Amino acid sequence: MRRSMSLLLIAIFAGVTSAQALPGNQIPNDVKERCKADYAKLCNGVMPGGGRILACFQAHIDEVSPDCRDALSKMKN
Template identity: 35%
Template sequence: MRLLIVTTFTLLATMAHAQQLSRQQLMEIRTVCEADLRKLCAGVQPGGGRLAQCLQQNASSISQPCKEKLAAVRAARS
């Protein structure tokens, strides 16, 4: 569980740095996509964009709420 939390925050920090997401956006993504990260990217070493890449590679398997949240954040940044 602790590793999942660290992994999630690492992903979010990487995304925040790359995209300058707000703290609110990060928390929303973490809340909505946590189960997807746990299910699809459990064996992925955090850092270097590997978790974001994992989500991209598994895009067809990501839950609809997570897809919608990521799309909404992307749209808000445009």
């Protein structure tokens, strides 16, 4: 179980790192929608741009909802 969680976190971090390489650090609309509540709860006040929102999600990954984690992990594809 612990190994599975570690692998999931590695996959999510890899996806987030890849997403930070997107032009203009644009987060796809479907990810914004699925992570809206997480942003309001965990990263409210974080200024968008420069990968700051994605970094905030990384910093709070244990608190990010499963739906948002799934959306973030799919950004790498």
